[in-house]
Amino acid sequence: MSQTLKAVRGTRDLLPPETALWNRIEATARAVFARYNFGEIRTPIFEDTLLFARGVGEETDIVSKEMYTWEDRARAASEKPQSLTLRPENTAGVVRAYIEHKLGETGQLQKLYYIGPQFRRERPQKGRYRQFWQIGAEAIGPQSAGSESPLRDAEVLEMLSSLLNELGISGWTLELNSVGSSADRARYNDALRAALEPVASQLCADCQRRAVTNPLRVLDCKVPEDQAIIETLPKIAEYLDEDSKKHFDAVIAALDAAGVPYHLNPRLVRGLDYYTRTTFEFTHGGLGAQNALLGGGRYDGLSEAIGGPKAPGIGFAIGLDRLVLTLQGLETTETIAEKINAYIAPLGETVNPAALKLARELRRAGLSVELGDGSFRLKKSFEAADKVARKIVILGEDEVQSGILTVKDFSTGAQTKVPRAELDRFLQQ
RNA sequence: GCGGCUAUAGUUCAGCGGCAGAACGCCUGACUGUGGCUCAGGAUGUCGUGGGUUCGAUCCCCACUAGCCGCCCCA
Numbered sequence: 001m002s003q004t005l006k007a008v009r010g011t012r013d014l015l016p017p018e019t020a021l022w023n024r025i026e027a028t029a030r031a032v033f034a035r036y037n038f039g040e041i042r043t044p045i046f047e048d049t050l051l052f053a054r055g056v057g058e059e060t061d062i063v064s065k066e067m068y069t070w071e072d073r074a075r076a077a078s079e080k081p082q083s084l085t086l087r088p089e090n091t092a093g094v095v096r097a098y099i100e101h102k103l104g105e106t107g108q109l110q111k112l113y114y115i116g117p118q119f120r121r122e123r124p125q126k127g128r129y130r131q132f133w134q135i136g137a138e139a140i141g142p143q144s145a146g147s148e149s150p151l152r153d154a155e156v157l158e159m160l161s162s163l164l165n166e167l168g169i170s171g172w173t174l175e176l177n178s179v180g181s182s183a184d185r186a187r188y189n190d191a192l193r194a195a196l197e198p199v200a201s202q203l204c205a206d207c208q209r210r211a212v213t214n215p216l217r218v219l220d221c222k223v224p225e226d227q228a229i230i231e232t233l234p235k236i237a238e239y240l241d242e243d244s245k246k247h248f249d250a251v252i253a254a255l256d257a258a259g260v261p262y263h264l265n266p267r268l269v270r271g272l273d274y275y276t277r278t279t280f281e282f283t284h285g286g287l288g289a290q291n292a293l294l295g296g297g298r299y300d301g302l303s304e305a306i307g308g309p310k311a312p313g314i315g316f317a318i319g320l321d322r323l324v325l326t327l328q329g330l331e332t333t334e335t336i337a338e339k340i341n342a343y344i345a346p347l348g349e350t351v352n353p354a355a356l357k358l359a360r361e362l363r364r365a366g367l368s369v370e371l372g373d374g375s376f377r378l379k380k381s382f383e384a385a386d387k388v389a390r391k392i393v394i395l396g397e398d399e400v401q402s403g404i405l406t407v408k409d410f411s412t413g414a415q416t417k418v419p420r421a422e423l424d425r426f427l428q429q
Numbered sequence: 430g431c432g433g434c435u436a437u438a439g440u441u442c443a444g445c446g447g448c449a450g451a452a453c454g455c456c457u458g459a460c461u462g463u464g465g466c467u468c469a470g471g472a473u474g475u476c477g478u479g480g481g482u483u484c485g486a487u488c489c490c491c492a493c494u495a496g497c498c499g500c501c502c503c504a
Contacts, residue, residue, distance in 0.1 A: 009495070061502045065430075089504085118504085123430075126497065127504085134504065206500075217502085270503090281504090292504055319504030347462065382464035396462065408463075415463080 010122070010130025021324055025167060026115055029135050029318075032163045033113045036155070038137050041112040043093035049083040054306045055092030057273025062088050066120040086119035091274070091299065091315055092306065094138050099308030109145040109152075113137035115320075126325070133320035136296075140303070140313030148312040150247045153278045153298060154254030156314055160282060160294065161260045169326060172293065174261065175281045177268035178248040180240040182276060182301065188239040189215060195233050202229060219267035235266045244277055251278055274299040278314065284326050293326060294318035340368035341427045342407075343385030347396035349374035354400045358393070365424045386410050391427055 007013055014022060030040070049069050056063050068086040087093055094112055097103075103110045115135045124130060139156060141147040157174065164172050179185050192215040200211040203218070203226050210217040221230060240248070255262055262280075270279045279297035296316025303311035342362065346355035352374045359371045370388055372381045378394070385392040394406040405423055408415040418426045 006495080066502080120503080122502075123500095124496080125499090132504070136504095209501095214502095272503095295504055317504055322504065345462095378462050379460075379464070384464090386464045392464080394462070398462090406462085410464075413465090 008130075010124040012129065012131075018324070021327060022320070025320065025323060025327070026135070028167055029113075029115065029163060032159065032166060033137060036111070036159050038111040038113045038139075041094055041097060041114050042116070043087070043090065043097050043114065045117065046084050046086050047093055047096065049085040051092050051096055051306060052085055052088060055095065055274060055302060056089065060272060062120060062272070066122055068119050068121055088120045089118055089272075089317060090114050090116065090134060090136055091138060091302070091317070094136075094315075095140065095299075095302050095308065095311070095313070096306060098140055098311060099303060099306065104142050104309050104311050107142060107145060109139060109141035109147055111137070111139045127319070127322045129321055134317040135320055135323075136315060136317035138313055138315035140311050140315070143310065143312060148300065150250035150278075151254055153247075153251045153314050154258065154260075156296070156316065157251075157255060157262070157280060158258050158260050160316065164282065164293075167323070167327065168330065169284065169293075169323075170330070171284060173263055173283050175265040175268050175283060176252075176255075176262045177236070177265050177279050178240060178244060178277050179236060179269060179275055179279050179297075180244040180277060184236075184239050184241055184244060188234070188236050191234045191239065192216065192218075199229050199232075216269040219269060230267075236269075237266055247277055270295060270297055274302040274305065276300045280316070292319070293322055339390045340370055340388055342367060342391045342393050343370045343372060343381070343389035344393045344395055345372045345376070345378060345381035345385060346374040347378060347394065351395055351397065351400055355395050358395060362424065362427065367424065367427055393423070393427075 033040075049067070052063055052067065058064070067088055070084060071081040072084045074081045094114065098110060098112075113136065116133065117131050118134050119131055121130055122128060137156070137159075139147065139152050146152065157176075161172075161174065180188070193211070196211040196215055196218060200208050203211065204221065204223045207218050207221050207223070207226055210221075219230060219233070221227075237245075252262075252264075265281075268279055268281060270281075275297040277298040277300065279295075281295045282293045283291045284293050285291065294316055296314070298312070298314040300312040302313065303309060344355050344359050344362075346352050355371060355374070359369050362369045370385070372384060376384075382392060390410060392408050392410070394408070396406075399405045403420045404417050405420060406415065407418045407423070407426060416426075
């Protein structure tokens, strides 16, 4: 076994029938995005390492220890090798493309979505892979295009609630928060650190470490004994400036008007440096420690951070691997593979050519058809047909001569003679 | 990167220091142009990889690899 090649750690093959579910999800997402006037963008799967260092944040775990980075060969002796990285997320790439193609010069709000693989060198777990798939979207543009409006935030959240509902996911929760401007966040971080100092010794071991290394993470602690103390810590809402407060209130007002349910979660802090103001997460039970289906937020300073013009934006990324797991867990009846229209069973190899001709005609008419083989015994054809098709079409010498086919319906067990001219319609049912 | 659990047939899993097992699935036949239900028969495999202990290891020990669970972090 060790000598045979296997998919590398944290990567996997997606096979039928599971891929049908993936396709359904992707098709639903595309349809929903289209209704909101989002267009698809496809960015390269690897980028200059600097993009992620500047965009995602040098100090984040993603950049500091989870990227697949390598030095590309120099093209000439005089040239320095370039450091390249498999994209760990797609927002930075989208914003880079926005800057590179001067999309801001159009004066229009850019509404872009993507579906594709991302790469992080983390320890694999269920719902966490080293190559994982995200469906995401970004609404970004110059301020004159309304890119900074709280209505954009609310619209994106409303779109996501519609998408999840259309996918048949019930029981999701929208966790909503505002992290303010980067200055607000810095002030809050200091206040939190100060507030933690006298009480840290009463917290769990993890929190004692977090209190020093990453105070915001203390808010995420799930240890019951710690909750009383955590409740007494300062809230980020108290550190928001006037504009951020007004923005957040407007987002909430729009969500209320549209009837999108949400749960205000002052403890929701996101890991990437570029987030400002609105941050959110849609969670679902049954995913274990990885309970977030998707996450996102506003990033008003990202474009400038990577050398572009001011271009406020808001976006999200859905963890497709987790979405699939969630849907599989819901055991909706539709996950059962749909059966094709017909299985053609040629009787004897001499009718094989006639069978291909018939299959070609039926398929051209839009029917999904499986083709057996004349060497199969009829019993074998029936067994195979029953697994994949709703009906079996028996094609023996008799049928070829007369043009009247024998068709059996597996759901009723009824067998009928059907003239070729009526076959298409008969199989459609 | 750290800690714990796991690895046996296509799949889900039992098992034991001495010939490798079950269920489901698969193949053949009973039934030469009729599936499902039934019956009879058959094949499943380097027991994750490498090393050690032993007369003998799938079993015990060590290392490695991979998966799962948790931590860090995150979608």
